[in-house]
Amino acid sequence: MSDKGILFVVSAPAGCGKDTILNELFKRVDSVGYAVSATTRAPREGEVDGVHYCFLTREQFEQKISENEVLEYTEYCGNYYGTLRKSVEGLLSQGKDAILKIEVEGAMNIRNKFPEARLVFILPPSWEVLEHRLRNRGTETEDKIRERIAQARTELDFARNYDYLIVNDDLEAAVDDLVCVLRAEKLRKEHNNALLDSFK
Amino acid sequence: MSDKGILFVVSAPAGCGKDTILNELFKRVDSVGYAVSATTRAPREGEVDGVHYCFLTREQFEQKISENEVLEYTEYCGNYYGTLRKSVEGLLSQGKDAILKIEVEGAMNIRNKFPEARLVFILPPSWEVLEHRLRNRGTETEDKIRERIAQARTELDFARNYDYLIVNDDLEAAVDDLVCVLRAEKLRKEHNNALLDSFK
Numbered sequence: 001m002s003d004k005g006i007l008f009v010v011s012a013p014a015g016c017g018k019d020t021i022l023n024e025l026f027k028r029v030d031s032v033g034y035a036v037s038a039t040t041r042a043p044r045e046g047e048v049d050g051v052h053y054c055f056l057t058r059e060q061f062e063q064k065i066s067e068n069e070v071l072e073y074t075e076y077c078g079n080y081y082g083t084l085r086k087s088v089e090g091l092l093s094q095g096k097d098a099i100l101k102i103e104v105e106g107a108m109n110i111r112n113k114f115p116e117a118r119l120v121f122i123l124p125p126s127w128e129v130l131e132h133r134l135r136n137r138g139t140e141t142e143d144k145i146r147e148r149i150a151q152a153r154t155e156l157d158f159a160r161n162y163d164y165l166i167v168n169d170d171l172e173a174a175v176d177d178l179v180c181v182l183r184a185e186k187l188r189k190e191h192n193n194a195l196l197d198s199f200k
Numbered sequence: 201m202s203d204k205g206i207l208f209v210v211s212a213p214a215g216c217g218k219d220t221i222l223n224e225l226f227k228r229v230d231s232v233g234y235a236v237s238a239t240t241r242a243p244r245e246g247e248v249d250g251v252h253y254c255f256l257t258r259e260q261f262e263q264k265i266s267e268n269e270v271l272e273y274t275e276y277c278g279n280y281y282g283t284l285r286k287s288v289e290g291l292l293s294q295g296k297d298a299i300l301k302i303e304v305e306g307a308m309n310i311r312n313k314f315p316e317a318r319l320v321f322i323l324p325p326s327w328e329v330l331e332h333r334l335r336n337r338g339t340e341t342e343d344k345i346r347e348r349i350a351q352a353r354t355e356l357d358f359a360r361n362y363d364y365l366i367v368n369d370d371l372e373a374a375v376d377d378l379v380c381v382l383r384a385e386k387l388r389k390e391h392n393n394a395l396l397d398s399f400k
Contacts, residue, residue: 127399156399164387165395177387184384187364187377195365199327199356 003191005092007114008032008182009100009107012122013152015133017168021122022101024175025182032097032182035087038070041079054084072102072109083110097182104158111161118185120178121162124152125169203391205292207314208232208382209300209307212322213352215333217368221322222301224375225382232297232382235287238270241279254284272302272309283310297382304358311361318385320378321362324352325369 012018026034038054040061049055056064061080064070073082083100091098100110100117110117124130130152134145159165164181168174185191212218226234238254240261249255256264261280264270273282283300291298300310300317310317324330330352334345359365364381368374385391 123395123399159399160389160396162389164384165389165392166387167395177383180380180383181387183377183380184364187366187381189360189362189365192365195323195367196360199323199359 003095003194005095005097006182006185006191007035007088007092007098007100007110007117008185009102009110009117009119010122010178011102011104011107011119011155011158011162012168013124013130013155014148015130015137015152016122016124017171017174018101018122020171021166021168021174021178022099024171025099025178028175028179029182031186032099033091035083035091035098035100037081037087037100037102038064038073038084039079039081041077041081054087056080071113072106074103074105081106097186104155108158108161116190118164118181119162120164120166120181121159122174123156123159123165123167125167129169203295203394205231205295205297206382206385206391207235207288207292207298207300207310207317208385209302209310209317209319210322210378211302211304211307211319211355211358211362212368213324213330213355214348215330215337215352216322216324217371217374218301218322220371221366221368221374221378222299224371225299225378228375228379229382231386232299233291235283235291235298235300237281237287237300237302238264238273238284239279239281241277241281254287256280271313272306274303274305281306297386304355308358308361316390318364318381319362320364320366320381321359322374323356323359323365323367325367329369 010018010022036050036054038056038061040056040058043049043055047053064084065073069085071083071085071088073080083102083106088098088100107119111119131149134148166174166177210218210222236250236254238256238261240256240258243249243255247253264284265273269285271283271285271288273280283302283306288298288300307319311319324333331349334348366374366377
């Protein structure tokens with residue numbers, strides 16, 4: 001008998017390399033699965049239903065809310081974004097750890113509903129580096145860049161409410177950090193009742 | 201400005217490979233130092249003062265107790281064993297993490313005095329393996345082996361009071377576990393006030 005899986009929440013402002021870090025993590029760690037979020041926005045090119053998001057109609061989403069199947073959700077630019085209970089609990093009940101990639105307010109909602117969830121915030125090395133990264137993408141207008149930086153400032157105010165802070169300066173080091181956080185959490189006493197019982 | 205170091209306490213019953221794991225850890229991680237314990241027992245062959253223990257006379261030890269220089273101590277077989285304040289605080293104030301290798305009751309005393317200390321317990325894979333390891337040393341009498349196993353049972357009752365549990369089944373994996381615990385703890389929000397302040 002092993003203990004139940006652990007729910008990890010990962011948040012980061014745009015330009016902090018969150019997706020790259022998570023992709024590397026999933027390549028390296030088998031025992032963790034991605035808890036896919038749901039949304040009512042239309043899929044973008046290349047996005048696969050059930051992989052990047054569960055794409056739902058507004059009616060479907062609201063139906064799930066009424067059935068208590070949505071752990072937390074928010075409305076943004078006229079679309080719902082949320083976390084499906086099934087998506088998280090499906091992984092945890094298999095003994096897998098689950099990673100939920102959500103923004104700061106969703107993370108705070110998860111914390112309230114699942115106090116045992118562990119929250120990880122990914123930071124840039126500094127404001128200067130973040131600004132430089134956003135500019136160097138070369139795909140966005142000056143206004144859009146400023147908006148993203150302002151948003152990053154708001155998001156960073158929430159970092160104090162997270163359990164772990166990882167600076168993405170060097171990608172490999174940041175992935176190692178996240179791997180260690182997952183590994184160390186699995187070693188915590190409260191996740192090893194089955195082990196302790198085996199010594200009774 | 202970086203944050204203060206973290207105090208880690210490592211305990212394990214005899215035969216769990218604690219010393220081997222710690223030796224490997226110190227080879228791999230520069231940022232952590234060994235907080236040397238003090239004792240009034242005579243040095244054994246090969247033991248170096250200030251490295252394996254600080255060897256003190258009974259008078260010196262009692263003098264340090266009266267000066268509040270001993271964080272915790274116990275008397276065992278007519279000798280004092282204890283933790284010197286200087287030994288721990290010297291490392292922490294340099295921003296280094298400190299590892300204290302002590303038995304379970306000392307660990308509980310440290311927990312009371314330093315609630316922020318992180319406690320790591322190293323376990324054998326099973327009772328059978330531990331017994332096998334103790335017998336295979338071939339250096340001890342049957343009575344002594346039974347005594348060690350009985351002592352291990354008492355010590356294991358304390359494992360529930362530790363923060364992290366590491367099973368030493370495979371040495372490399374156990375060292376990796378401990379390295380991850382140290383690394384993950386450094387990433388905890390409460391140890392990164394300086395980082396958060398840099399984003400203000």
